Amino acid sequence: MSLDVTRAETHAHEARRRLEHARTSRLAQLRALDESERGPEDHLLSAQRTAMRRVLAEIEEAFTRIDDGTYGVCVSCAKPVPAERLEILPYTRHCVACRRRTA
Numbered sequence: 001m002s003l004d005v006t007r008a009e010t011h012a013h014e015a016r017r018r019l020e021h022a023r024t025s026r027l028a029q030l031r032a033l034d035e036s037e038r039g040p041e042d043h044l045l046s047a048q049r050t051a052m053r054r055v056l057a058e059i060e061e062a063f064t065r066i067d068d069g070t071y072g073v074c075v076s077c078a079k080p081v082p083a084e085r086l087e088i089l090p091y092t093r094h095c096v097a098c099r100r101r102t103a
Helices: 003-034 043-068 083-088 096-102
Strands: none
Touching: 003 043, 003 083
């Protein structure tokens, strides 16, 4: 097994670990929102639930990118997303420059 393959497997393992942690955290937050005593008509609570579900979908998409080998590559410019950005936001699809353009 080459060093590059071992390195890629290590990166994929670390990415999965970070994504699993992010998913677990977001699911706990969503459960807490669902258990809130406020009613479904609370617009702020509804917006928070929607945001949590959107992030959970992004996390699942990131798992797919790991499986197909495109994780860590910006979907806009196809350049590598810096490792530091992936550590902070493991489900990101964009590098900082492209994210600024899409925001």
